[in-house]
Amino acid sequence: MAEDKILECYxxxxxxxxxxxxxxxxxxxxxxxxxxxxxxxxxxxxxxSALVERWRPKTHIFHLPYSECTITLEDVQLQLGxxxxxxxxxxxxxxxxxxxxxxxxxxLVPNIIYGGRIKMSWLRxxxxxxxxx
Numbered sequence: 001m002a003e004d005k006i007l008e009c010y011x012x013x014x015x016x017x018x019x020x021x022x023x024x025x026x027x028x029x030x031x032x033x034x035x036x037x038x039x040x041x042x043x044x045x046x047x048x049s050a051l052v053e054r055w056r057p058k059t060h061i062f063h064l065p066y067s068e069c070t071i072t073l074e075d076v077q078l079q080l081g082x083x084x085x086x087x088x089x090x091x092x093x094x095x096x097x098x099x100x101x102x103x104x105x106x107x108l109v110p111n112i113i114y115g116g117r118i119k120m121s122w123l124r125x126x127x128x129x130x131x132x133x
Contacts, residue, residue, distance in 0.1 A: 022035075099113065106127065108126050108127075
C-alpha cells in the first residue's frame with residue numbers, strides 16, 4: 001500500500017503592517033488590494049494535497065469522485081476579492097506607439113488608450129466573439 005504524503009504549504013505575505021511609504025504608492029496606483037491578497041489566509045495541507053492528486057494538467061480540471069470541476073477567473077475573483085472590471089494588468093511592454101502594439105497584438109486599435117492601458121469594456125465589446133473574456 002502506498003504511503004499518503006501531505007504537501008507542505010506556505011503563503012508569503014507582505015509584512016504587516018505595510019510601510020506607509022509603500023502603502024501610499026500602492027494606493028495611488030489602485031493596487032493596494034493586490035498587495036493585501038492572502039493576508040489572514042489559512043491553508044489546509046491535507047486538502048491541498050488531495051486537490052493536487054486529482055489535478056490533470058493537460059485538461060486543467062480536477063477529477064473528483066462525484067464529477068469534474070475547474071477553477072474559473074470568477075472563482076479566483078470571488079475568493080480573493082480582486083476587481084476584474086477595471087484596466088487589465090499585464091507584464092511590462094515597451095512600445096514607441098501603443099496603437100501599433102494594440103494592432104499587432106489584438107488586430108484592433110481602441111479609440112482611447114490611457115498610457116498603455118485599455119478598458120475591459122472595449123475588450124469585451126470588440127473581442128467577445130473571438131475569446132472568452
